[in-house]
Amino acid sequence: MSAYDALMAFQRQTSALAEVAGRTGWDQEVLMPEGAADQRAEEMAALESVLHARRCDPRVGEWLAAAEPADDVQKAMLREVKRSYDRTTKVPGDLAEALARTTSRAQGIWAKARASEDVAAFLPTLAEVVDLRRQEAAALGGEIAYDALLEDYEPGTSSAEIAELFDAMRPRLVALRDQVLAKPQSDQVSGRFDPAIQMALAQEVAVAFGYDLNHGRIDKAVHPFSSGSGLDVRITTRTSEDDPFNCLYSTIHEVGHACYEQNIDRTYLLSPLGRGVSMGVHESQSRIYENQIGRGAAFTGWLYGRMVDRFGEIGVADAPAFYRAVNRVHNGYIRTEADEVQYNLHVMLRFDLERALFSGDLQVSDLEAAWNDRFKADFGYAVDKPSNGVLQDVHWSVGLFGYFPTYSLGNVYAGCLNAAMRRDVPDLDAALGQGDTAPAKAWLKEKVQQHGALYAPREVIERAIGGDISPEPLLSYLEDKFLAL
Amino acid sequence: MSAYDALMAFQRQTSALAEVAGRTGWDQEVLMPEGAADQRAEEMAALESVLHARRCDPRVGEWLAAAEPADDVQKAMLREVKRSYDRTTKVPGDLAEALARTTSRAQGIWAKARASEDVAAFLPTLAEVVDLRRQEAAALGGEIAYDALLEDYEPGTSSAEIAELFDAMRPRLVALRDQVLAKPQSDQVSGRFDPAIQMALAQEVAVAFGYDLNHGRIDKAVHPFSSGSGLDVRITTRTSEDDPFNCLYSTIHEVGHACYEQNIDRTYLLSPLGRGVSMGVHESQSRIYENQIGRGAAFTGWLYGRMVDRFGEIGVADAPAFYRAVNRVHNGYIRTEADEVQYNLHVMLRFDLERALFSGDLQVSDLEAAWNDRFKADFGYAVDKPSNGVLQDVHWSVGLFGYFPTYSLGNVYAGCLNAAMRRDVPDLDAALGQGDTAPAKAWLKEKVQQHGALYAPREVIERAIGGDISPEPLLSYLEDKFLAL
Structure with missing residues (x-):
């Protein structure tokens, strides 16, 4: 067997085990008996230990050195394995263990x-986490600590x-926010929305968006998420009796993530290319499904009919009013509840604070003040309590520095993709108005999803749009949409 | 770290990974999307490969050689590890692989x-499976091939x-069967039994039997089973609209298995002692819950009231008639549908055929005729078709030779335990008549369940009953019960 084939056979088993670990996490969030938590922690630790040992197995280094790729696909396979191998072998074992231990503890301390x-x-505790991640960045090398962390989530992208x-x-x-909020935002759905009907509608909408239930399933969980790749990609959602949009748009968002995984070329199954290439590209899929398609006037026109069929009177008079309700902009402290206009401001705030923490320009002790100042500057009003401010997200407690910017990168990519898709598929809105996402689905699958991790993140987007990445399409889209509302 | 401690730390991770493998199997039976099957097969194979490598890891042999047990518990821990290590290392890798490959294929051929x-x-294909299992028995050593296979399911027990x-x-x-079937068996429940109410009642009954839903859950599956150990022990059941006993007694049976696992001393969690010691002892728990307790007049008296409360009219006039309906004896070909009187005859038939196959006294080509002759002799009528005869069970296709006898061993053990429990707990039926299984639960936990794999199978039963294992208590119980019906 050639070094390349031996490496791929080994990686295939590693991927299969990683799928098991992911699904064990799904089980934990969705249906694990409460009293099983302690045992589950040991099970996950054992699995992680097996995966870690495989990722830095010396044979992987030897196979990588000896492998002779036959084509660009094989080159890309090796690139992905090498990135994971370098990443795992550069970080000393005791540092990796300290990080796992500290972040596991920190999550509980943060929640309290x-x-x-x-x-x-x-x-x-946060200072400890930052310090350990800084040590990790040093072990990983490179001039800028923060960029080493970014590499985990968005390879090939720099903080600059x-x-x-x-x-x-x-x-x-900021300007758009002020203009939009100056206008009345009166349309809102109202009523009690039966959770069972919400779930049935969520499933209908998921299938309408191309989610394949033969290779996935929809369950309820506290936090919506998508999990798994290849032939078993599951999503979760949640219901709130007075807010059907929570369930519906969480579902569409997760369906975007899941369709990316489900639509990857099947020949990449369980290979290093058989998963989404980065957090940013992943988020571009969830966002374009959720926002540019799911919150567009064409699709909400169809959805309005489905809502009325399912729920009867929903408190809005017609499809245009429903469209305005779906796209209502309002003040708020919480990133995860933010609308399309304001979401990126929440992310940018975190990105700038993270960079400052890792460059040494900001101390952990000054973090809350820095957060509150910046929030006031961008949003125009003061944070009222830490749970609405610096303590709102779990990310930092678990060491996820460099992750936040991928949310807005995803939005920028989604803006670029949306503009290109509408250029390439002129009848898109006519189909969406019938609840038919097939043309959008086909375009996204062909241009982005099928490739899995074949191309680097920026490359797959630039190939799809036939040009350079720019924030312009996203900004124009937001301004055009929200100033006209 | 001492060799003993190092071995135990290693084993703990192995146990944790085995729990993950078991739960991945649970997922597959209960809720996996259909289209995920191919990927799941690779995931399970990867997990099994990791587990196999750990079970025959040379360090385990070194630790076993160097370990100095401090007490009987540690001795028992080492005994269990040694048994698994010897078993795994004695069988050549290519034979183990051939067995896995052939039985996986054979299952599909059998089903067709x-x-x-x-x-x-x-x-x-069956001949291939028998041949491979015979080779395996030879690798495992010992004078009698079949006994080497038995050791997997009921360690320390011989076929003799x-x-x-x-x-x-x-x-x-056979005599009891003839006498009982000569009497009229007229009581039967009738009606349509709402599956949702059956599941609600099954949960109520499971909890009444001491099943802990904080460390378990009940779902539906095609075949009822119990899965997992320690803090996460799940059961499945099924419903049939015109037969509520299918759901109820499957549930009680699986609750017996699950309670054994849930009630093991928590200090054995994820250790070599932290699981049921053998299939026979496991089956003794499921059978005593299902039959001696669950089908007794006291408990069915309580259950009758719950049935009427839940379903209204159920086609029987009173508790005694309900008791007779629960214990109805009738002709039938299928082991899994057999009543208490006839079940063991089904098992003994298989045991004798298996022994003959492995001693060479019976050829695979003569198996069907041998089955049909024996069935006619014990049951008094002829097998009408292979699916009611030699092809009815999945076991042989997947290589499970030596497994069947543990079902009846379990019944014999349950008979012994029942006699001893009723001697030790005189008020048992008064409590059971109120749906209160606490005294039975406490006795079984103290005498059997808490010990996990601490004592060898026969030893744990003999300690519990304070005497020798004998078929007499089971036979007397069956004769007393069914001749009086």
Whole structure:
């Protein structure tokens, strides 16, 4: 067997085990008996230990050195394995263990601090996490610590590039926010929405968006997520009796993630290319499904009919009013509840604070003040309590620095893809108005999804759009849509 | 770290991974999307490969050689690890692989042969399976091939011992069967039983039997089973609209298995002692819950009230009639549908055929005729088609030779335990008549369940009953109960 084939056979087993680990996590979130938590932690640790040992197995290094790729696909396979191997072997075992231990503890401390609005109770642990991640960045190498962390989520992207994108966006988003909020936002759905009917409608909408239930399933969980790749890609959603959009748009968002995984070329199954290439590209799929398609006037026109069929009177008079209700812009502190106009401002705030923490320009002790100042500057009103401010997200407690910017990168990519798709598929809205996403689905599958991790993140987007990535399409789309509402 | 401690730390991770493998199997049976089957097969194979490598890891042999047990518990821990290590290392890798490959294929061939009533289509593959299992027995060593296979399911028991037990039982069971079937069996429940209410009642009954839903859950599956150990022990059941006993007694049976696992001393969690010690002892728990307790007049008196509360009219006039309906004896070909009187006759038939196959006294080509002759002799009528005869069970196709006798061993153990429990707990029926299983639960936990794999199978039963294992208590119980019905 050639070194390349031996490596791929080994990786295939590693991928299969990673799928098991992912599904064990799904089980934990969706249906695990409560009392099983301690045992489950040991099971996950054992699986992670097996996966870690395989990822830095010395044979992988030997096979990588000896492998002779026959074509670009094989080159890409090796690139992905090498990135994972380098990443795992560069970080000393005791540092990796300290990170796992500290972040596991930190998550509990954060949850308690958030519940009691006690920032001080969290900061010493957060400082430990930041310090350990800084050590990890040093082990990974490179000039800028933060860029080493970014590489985990958006390979090949630098913080300078992202900053350039974001800096171009911020003033226009702040201005747009002010203009939109100055207008009345009166349309809102109202009533009690039976959770069982919400779930049935969510499934109908998921299938309408191309989600394949023969290779997936929809369950309820506290936090919506998508899990798995290849032939078993599951999503979760949730229901709120007075807000059907929570369930519906969480579902569409997760369907975007899941369709990316389901639509990857089947010849890449369980291979290094058989998964989404980055968090940003993944988010571009969930966002374009959720926003540019799911919250567009054409699709909401169809959805309005389905809502009325399912629920009867829903508090809005017609499809245009429903469209306005879906796209209602309002003040709020919480990133995950933000509308399309304001979401990226939440992300940029976090990105700038993270960079400052890792460059040494900001100390953990000054983080809350920096958060509150920036929030006031961008949103125009003050944070009222830490759970609405610096303590709102779980990410930092579990060490996810460099992750937040991928959300807005995803939005920028989605903006670019949307413009290109509408150029290539002129009848898109006519189909969407019938609840038919097939033309959109086909375009996204062909241009982005089928490739899995074949191309680097920016490359797959640039190939899809036939040009350079720019924030302009997203900004124009937002301005055109929300100023006309 | 001492060799003992190092070994235990290693084993703990192995146990945790085995739990993950078991739960992945649960997922497959309960809720996996259909289209995921191919990927799931690779995932399971990867997990099994990891587990196999750990079970025969050379370090385990070194630790076993160097470990110095401090007490009887540690001795028992080492005994269990050694048994698994010897078992795994004695069988050559290519033989183990051939067995896995052939049995995986054979299961599909069996299912097709059964559906088309075509014994000849299955026999060549069955011959391969028997041959491979014979090779495996030879690798495992010992004078009698079949005994080497038995060791997997009921360690420390020989086929000669089992034959002696079974030979003493068979004539009395045949005679009992004839006497009971000569009497009218007229009581039967009737009506349509809403599956949702059946599931609600099944949960109520499971909890009444001490099943802990904080460390387990009940779902539907095609075949009822119990899965997992320690803090996450799940059961499945099924519903049939015109037969509520299918759901109820499957549930009680699986609850017996599950309670054994849930009630093991928590200090054994994820250790070599933290699971049921053998199939026979496991079956003793499921059977005593299902039959001696669950089908007794006291408990069915309570259950009758719950049935009427839940379903209204159920076609029987009172609790005594309900008791007779629960214990109805009738002719039938299928082991899994057999009543308490006839079940063991089905098992003994298989045991004798298996022994003959492995001693060379019976050829695979003569198996169907041997089955049909024996069935006629014990049951008094002829097998009408292979799916009601030699093709009815999946076991042989997947290589499970030596497994069947543990079902009846379990019944014999349950008979012994029941006699001892009723001696030790005189008020048992008064509690059971109120749906209160606490005294029975406490006795079984103290005497059997808490010990996990601490004692060898026969030892745990003999300690519990304070005497020798004998078929007499089971036979007397069956004769007393069914002749009085």
